[in-house]
Amino acid sequence: MPRGVQGKILEELAQRTEDGDLSALSLLRAEPTAQIFLEYRIISATREADRIVSVLAVEAKGGHEHRFTGRMFIDASGIAMLGVLVGAETLFGREARSDFDEPFAPEVADDMHHGNTLFFRTRMADEPVPFPAVPWATEVSKDYANLSGQLVQPGSDNGDGPRANVNPDDPTFQFSADPSQAWMMQFPATHYWEYGQWLDPYTSGEFVRDYLMRALYGTFSNVKTMEPEAYANLEFDWMAFVAAQGEFRRYKGDHILTENDIRNHTRYDDLLVANDGFFCIHCAWAPGEGKYDFRLKDWIADFRDQEPYGIPFRCLYSANIDNLMMAGKHISVTSVAASSVKFMGNGAQHGVAVAAAAFLCNEHNTTPRGLLDNHFDKLRAMVDGLTGHRHDMTNSPPTRRFVAVPS
Ligand SMILES: Cc1cc2nc3c(=O)[nH]c(=O)nc-3n(C[C@H](O)[C@H](O)[C@H](O)COP(=O)(O)OP(=O)(O)OC[C@H]3O[C@@H](n4cnc5c(N)ncnc54)[C@H](O)[C@@H]3O)c2cc1C
Numbered sequence: 285m286p287r288g289v290q291g292k293i294l295e296e297l298a299q300r301t302e303d304g305d306l307s308a309l310s311l312l313r314a315e316p317t318a319q320i321f322l323e324y325r326i327i328s329a330t331r332e333a334d335r336i337v338s339v340l341a342v343e344a345k346g347g348h349e350h351r352f353t354g355r356m357f358i359d360a361s362g363i364a365m366l367g368v369l370v371g372a373e374t375l376f377g378r379e380a381r382s383d384f385d386e387p388f389a390p391e392v393a394d395d396m397h398h399g400n401t402l403f404f405r406t407r408m409a410d411e412p413v414p415f416p417a418v419p420w421a422t423e424v425s426k427d428y429a430n431l432s433g434q435l436v437q438p439g440s441d442n443g444d445g446p447r448a449n450v451n452p453d454d455p456t457f458q459f460s461a462d463p464s465q466a467w468m469m470q471f472p473a474t475h476y477w478e479y480g481q482w483l484d485p486y487t488s489g490e491f492v493r494d495y496l497m498r499a500l501y502g503t504f505s506n507v508k509t510m511e512p513e514a515y516a517n518l519e520f521d522w523m524a525f526v527a528a529q530g531e532f533r534r535y536k537g538d539h540i541l542t543e544n545d546i547r548n549h550t551r552y553d554d555l556l557v558a559n560d561g562f563f564c565i566h567c568a569w570a571p572g573e574g575k576y577d578f579r580l581k582d583w584i585a586d587f588r589d590q591e592p593y594g595i596p597f598r599c600l601y602s603a604n605i606d607n608l609m610m611a612g613k614h615i616s617v618t619s620v621a622a623s624s625v626k627f628m629g630n631g632a633q634h635g636v637a638v639a640a641a642a643f644l645c646n647e648h649n650t651t652p653r654g655l656l657d658n659h660f661d662k663l664r665a666m667v668d669g670l671t672g673h674r675h676d677m678t679n680s681p682p683t684r685r686f687v688a689v690p691s
Pocket residue numbers: 285286287288324325326327360361362363365400401474475528529530531611612613614626627628629631
């Protein structure tokens with residue numbers, strides 16, 4: 285479910301139909317001025333000086349190519365895809381603590397990122413269900429036999445699952461190293477099935493997905509073989525074949541939002557929308573360190589003061605491409621700040637803000653930076669009206685928070 289700041293538009297888009305689908309598409313289709321191109325992948329872009337001229341997209345099914353020209357471009361790919369294609373300045377991995385004086389940053393900068401997650405669900409059938417030997421899978425899963433962290437239904441994850449012969453000394457069952465977070469130790473979180481944090485996310489996606497599948501098939505096989513009577517009827521109900529991708533590359537804008545900006549609620553003059561949510565930091569095993577490296581080593585959930593914080597407009601446009609703005613987890617933030625900004629509700633607020641900014645840039649024939657210098661009050665008033673909350677957070681924005689309940 286979308287966490288972070290909610291609001292009028294998001295609440296409409298996030299409604300689910302009876303099939304579990306989001307209402308977003310049917311609402312967009314009803315918009316007379318919107319054109320929708322589904323299942324197209326942007327594969328290249330042209331740039332003249334500091335402006336993007338066009339993007340080239342290929343249709344996944346037919347292979348047809350379409351070139352789209354435009355005056356303003358908004359990247360909501362979550363992976364700074366357009367920026368990578370046109371040479372926009374970006375940030376990757378984790379910054380060093382000394383770079384921005386962030387308490388949660390590591391001493392030394394590195395390329396670790398969030399990694400990918402595979403959702404799945406098992407169920408007990410009415411009769412025994414055979415399962416073949418999967419040596420290619422147990423090669424990855426080894427003797428791991430805990431299927432907790434399942435998707436219960438669309439929008440509801442972290443379900444429990446079969447655990448066979450659990451060894452209490454197994455470090456992967458001690459999920460949090462921090463004793464004050466002891467409630468997490470038995471927390472069956474979906475995202476503990478996570479891998480790829482040290483690999484190149486642009487080129488390793490299928491490898492990571494397959495690795496997680498091998499982990500899951502192997503674990504499933506272990507559960508069934510270790511307790512054959514208890515789990516004779518166990519079968520896979522569903523497994524995703526596209527992994528959920530975490531944050532890794534961010535744009536560099538005219539400002540980079542940091543952990544301290546979020547904690548201190550820094551009141552920049554160009555605050556445009558509110559965001560909210562905890563610092564949700566996924567800590568992977570170092571390469572070669574964990575026996576079960578497809579399960580997360582640790583998870584830091586810092587709820588800070590549970591108050592919303594502001595996003596400056598300067599975090600929503602590229603530092604070196606004049607007609608490029610961004611929304612979502614890849615806006616201009618540090619790795620630590622991204623762990624809170626990334627929530628879906630927050631990204632929706634960036635989306636509303638940059639859509640309004642693009643409209644006004646066209647109206648005034650200017651760039652986002654020009655808008656900031658000359659028409660910012662107009663932009664702010666428009667965005668306040670669209671989001672339904674004030675940029676200075678004097679009327680508290682509606683927020684959906686993660687609530688930690690000790691078991
Ligand atoms: C396992 C997991 C669980 C999570 N749980 C929650 C939760 O409960 N609540 C919450 O609020 N957040 C949750 N998050 C975080 C949140 O889902 C993401 O941070 C958020 O979806 C990021 O939004 P985004 O729009 O930036 O990117 P995305 O949601 O990744 O959307 C980017 C879109 O761009 C498309 N795209 C990428 N490249 C191209 C290209 N070249 N051409 C065309 N299209 C392209 C992608 O296919 C995708 O549809 C979770 C994340 C993970 C990994």
